[in-house]
Amino acid sequence: MSHSIYEGGLRSWITTVDHKRIGVMYFVAAGVFFFIGGVEALLIRLQLGSPESTLISSDLYSQLFTMHGTTMVFLVVMPLGSAFFNFLIPLQIGARDVAFPRLNAFSFWIFLFAGLFLNSSFLFGGAPDAGWFGYANLTSTQYSAGIRIDFWVLGLSLLGVSSIASALNFIVTIINLRAPGMRLMRMPPFTWMTLITSFLMILAFPTITIGLVMLLFDRNFGTNFFNPAAGGDVLLWQHLFWIFGHPEVYILILPAFGVISEVIPTFSRKTLYGYPFIIYSGILIAFLGFGVWAHHMFAVGLGPIANSVFSAATMLIAIPTGVKIFNWIATMWGGRLRLDTPLYFAIGFITLFIIGGLSGVMHSSPPTDLQQTDTYFVVAHFHYVLFGGTVFALFAGLYYWIPKVTGRLLHEGLGKLHFWMMFISFNVTFFPMHYLGMHGMPRRTFTYLPGLGFDLMNLVSTAGSLVLGASMLVFVWNLMRSLRRGPPAGRNPWGAATLEWTLTSPPPHYNFRTIPEVRARDPLWREDGVELGPEDSTVPEPVMPSPSAWPIMLALGPVIAATGTLVSSLPMALAGLAVLVASIYGWAFQPLER
Amino acid sequence: MDMHPTTTGVPNRKVLMWTFIGSECMLFGTLIASYLAYRGRSVVGPYPEELVNIPFITVTTFVLLMSSLAMVLALSAVQRGDRRGTIIWLAATAVLGLIFLGGQYLEFSHFVHEGLGLSRNLFSATFYLLTGTHGAHVLIGVIWLSSLLGMELRGNLGAEKAEIVEVAGLYWHFVDVVWIVLFTVIYLLV
Numbered sequence: 001m002s003h004s005i006y007e008g009g010l011r012s013w014i015t016t017v018d019h020k021r022i023g024v025m026y027f028v029a030a031g032v033f034f035f036i037g038g039v040e041a042l043l044i045r046l047q048l049g050s051p052e053s054t055l056i057s058s059d060l061y062s063q064l065f066t067m068h069g070t071t072m073v074f075l076v077v078m079p080l081g082s083a084f085f086n087f088l089i090p091l092q093i094g095a096r097d098v099a100f101p102r103l104n105a106f107s108f109w110i111f112l113f114a115g116l117f118l119n120s121s122f123l124f125g126g127a128p129d130a131g132w133f134g135y136a137n138l139t140s141t142q143y144s145a146g147i148r149i150d151f152w153v154l155g156l157s158l159l160g161v162s163s164i165a166s167a168l169n170f171i172v173t174i175i176n177l178r179a180p181g182m183r184l185m186r187m188p189p190f191t192w193m194t195l196i197t198s199f200l201m202i203l204a205f206p207t208i209t210i211g212l213v214m215l216l217f218d219r220n221f222g223t224n225f226f227n228p229a230a231g232g233d234v235l236l237w238q239h240l241f242w243i244f245g246h247p248e249v250y251i252l253i254l255p256a257f258g259v260i261s262e263v264i265p266t267f268s269r270k271t272l273y274g275y276p277f278i279i280y281s282g283i284l285i286a287f288l289g290f291g292v293w294a295h296h297m298f299a300v301g302l303g304p305i306a307n308s309v310f311s312a313a314t315m316l317i318a319i320p321t322g323v324k325i326f327n328w329i330a331t332m333w334g335g336r337l338r339l340d341t342p343l344y345f346a347i348g349f350i351t352l353f354i355i356g357g358l359s360g361v362m363h364s365s366p367p368t369d370l371q372q373t374d375t376y377f378v379v380a381h382f383h384y385v386l387f388g389g390t391v392f393a394l395f396a397g398l399y400y401w402i403p404k405v406t407g408r409l410l411h412e413g414l415g416k417l418h419f420w421m422m423f424i425s426f427n428v429t430f431f432p433m434h435y436l437g438m439h440g441m442p443r444r445t446f447t448y449l450p451g452l453g454f455d456l457m458n459l460v461s462t463a464g465s466l467v468l469g470a471s472m473l474v475f476v477w478n479l480m481r482s483l484r485r486g487p488p489a490g491r492n493p494w495g496a497a498t499l500e501w502t503l504t505s506p507p508p509h510y511n512f513r514t515i516p517e518v519r520a521r522d523p524l525w526r527e528d529g530v531e532l533g534p535e536d537s538t539v540p541e542p543v544m545p546s547p548s549a550w551p552i553m554l555a556l557g558p559v560i561a562a563t564g565t566l567v568s569s570l571p572m573a574l575a576g577l578a579v580l581v582a583s584i585y586g587w588a589f590q591p592l593e594r
Numbered sequence: 595m596d597m598h599p600t601t602t603g604v605p606n607r608k609v610l611m612w613t614f615i616g617s618e619c620m621l622f623g624t625l626i627a628s629y630l631a632y633r634g635r636s637v638v639g640p641y642p643e644e645l646v647n648i649p650f651i652t653v654t655t656f657v658l659l660m661s662s663l664a665m666v667l668a669l670s671a672v673q674r675g676d677r678r679g680t681i682i683w684l685a686a687t688a689v690l691g692l693i694f695l696g697g698q699y700l701e702f703s704h705f706v707h708e709g710l711g712l713s714r715n716l717f718s719a720t721f722y723l724l725t726g727t728h729g730a731h732v733l734i735g736v737i738w739l740s741s742l743l744g745m746e747l748r749g750n751l752g753a754e755k756a757e758i759v760e761v762a763g764l765y766w767h768f769v770d771v772v773w774i775v776l777f778t779v780i781y782l783l784v
């Protein structure tokens with residue numbers, strides 16, 4: 001009987017290279033940042049609950065909405081996605097770990113340090129305050145003196161390193177570490193979406209990296225990339241940001257699509273309808289996602305030809321997305337539904353994502369968008385797709401897979417309470433924003449005048465947001481209760497089809513004692529779908545990679561260098577570089593297994 | 595690692611390097627696109643046509659190309675188990691890379707001397723960022739190759755040395771190909 005995979009003190013967690021532990025760490029960190037980002041949101045809503053409120057100054061408000069957006073995108077949704085990728089991918093493909101376990105740990109640590117770095121700005125002169133999109137030349141030293149924007153630039157750069165490293169790892173893992181017989185078109189949809197998302201990450205992040213470097217140079221070394229007086233173009237920033245930024249939103253949603261594509265079949269007790277279409281549409285969305293970025297720029301004056309091209313491409317993307325929705329509904333149709341919490345969240349996802357998608361398609365027309373852009377209509381849209389979409393889907397995934405992670409079931413009643421509280425309050429919070437936007441309430445402003453017709457809807461939205469925040473506590477309570485006294489989950493509490501459900505909950509540290517041989521999609525639902533080998537001591541225990549301190553050491557290097565850059569200390573920057581280089585050599589000369 | 599062989603038959607490190615190269619294509623692509631977007635838009639000089647020394651850069655380009663040849667020969671030596679050849683050609687690759695970098699340093703010094711500091715104009719910003727990023731990649735490659743050389747001299751490059759040198763070679767050739775594009779875009783299209 002293998003020891004509990006979560007046993008061990010702080011040192012064992014700091015040096016772990018086990019993908020399951022790393023997944024848990026991503027989840028916990030994302031949870032803490034979700035709380036921080038949520039508090040930021042609640043403060044925003046409290047400020048906007050009444051006209052001309054003096055609760056929050058305009059300066060603090062700018063910091064709050066900037067950090068709320070930056071936190072939710074980069075420190076919550078992406079790491080939560082990583083938590084899922086980390087825990088599940090090796091299990092779903094029949095592998096014992098990812099291709100590069102130490103690189104995996106490194107990705108986590110540099111994400112964590114970057115998140116702490118970014119949030120420490122509140123204590124050192126104020127948080128970034130130019131929006132999560134940092135438009136030039138508001139971000140120039142002329143209009144943003146001090147180091148707030150440098151915190152943002154450096155923090156995001158570090159996060160980019162984490163994401164690219166992680167994506168590279170998962171690409172190699174999914175391509176190269178599949179169990180015998182696990183052909184690409186037999187892979188679970190979640191694995192497929194992870195592969196597609198990873199390609200998006202390695203191809204999109206470099207563009208924002210360059211933009212961030214240019215901004216850093218403009219702010220610190222006197223260059224003129226975004227300085228109109230020297231011939232620079234502020235639009236260059238927007239192009240670079242959105243060439244990254246649009247694929248980024250697909251990076252945020254595709255894993256959610258993957259989760260839904262597993263939850264719905266399991267809880268319909270029916271195979272996913274149109275599996276190839278789900279896969280191909282995912283690939284098409286990723287591909288097209290690189291061609292629509294300027295729909296974020298319809299109001300900047302690109303001209304009718306550019307606007308039309310991007311408008312057409314944006315409308316096209318609705319097609320593969322719609323295909324997925326039809327496939328999910330067709331999967332449920334005629335199925336024997338298990339009305340458990342994961343399915344509630346999945347159906348909630350479909351409903352809310354459709355609403356968000358409809359407002360999105362409304363933006364795809366430039367004339368319409370000229371009315372909607374920079375208003376609360378856009379805020380409504382992206383919260384419906386990102387929160388109503390991704391967050392609801394990830395909760396479906398959490399309720400589905402947490403029993404596999406912890407070995408204990410969550411409480412169904414509390415789960416459904418969480419769902420209804422969250423679903424209703426989410427709509428109360430965000431639906432009025434469609435109305436507010438249509439009636440001209442601008443976004444990114446810290447207050448509004450009374451008597452413009454905004455007062456009641458803002459108050460309603462704020463009330464909703466407080467209940468929405470409270471609903472999260474129900475989940476946390478459920479999780480804590482389950483860890484203490486939840487009933488044992490067993491291997492496959494949901495009767496699901498994929499390989500992770502063949503193992504104990506939680507799985508042994510080596511995952512599969514014998515690598516399975518896969519013969520079909522949905523292996524557990526097919527006669528002879530998989531051949532599982534012995535789990536007992538007739539097979540020697542697999543040798544796994546040893547823990548290592550180099551990943552966390554290597555993560556420290558860039559963070560020290562970033563801090564040195566932030567405070568203009570060349571010695572500190574060079575010290576960070578030295579830690580980086582020394583750690584690379586230490587890592588390279590340390591064998592993986594000892 | 596205690597795992598079954600790779601699904602594609604291609605070693606993990608090689609798949610990693612190819613995928614990384616894909617990412618780097620976007621990195622350099624963004625830099626090149628930005629350079630092209632800002633071409634001819636500097637408000638003050640010095641301007642590229644006044645500064646570039648095409649014969650000089652042709653020589654350094656040739657040096658970098660020859661370094662790729664040396665890299666190919668180094669890999670061939672490793673695969674044949676030719677220790678002496680490995681050492682000579684790894685050293686040659688690194689030295690040629692260093693000569694290229696020396697040429698870059700001389701060119702930058704000349705440009706600065708002529709008044710093109712980093713913050714001078716759009717040409718300075720985009721030129722130094724683009725070629726500087728490339729130069730940093732060459733430098734990292736030189737350090738990597740020198741480390742492999744050192745390990746081979748001490749006899750501990752290990753059983754997977756052919757794979758490791760091949761992966762370093764992939765990186766090196768990529769950096770060279772990027773230079774071909776840069777040479778064309780910056781110098782030939784001036």
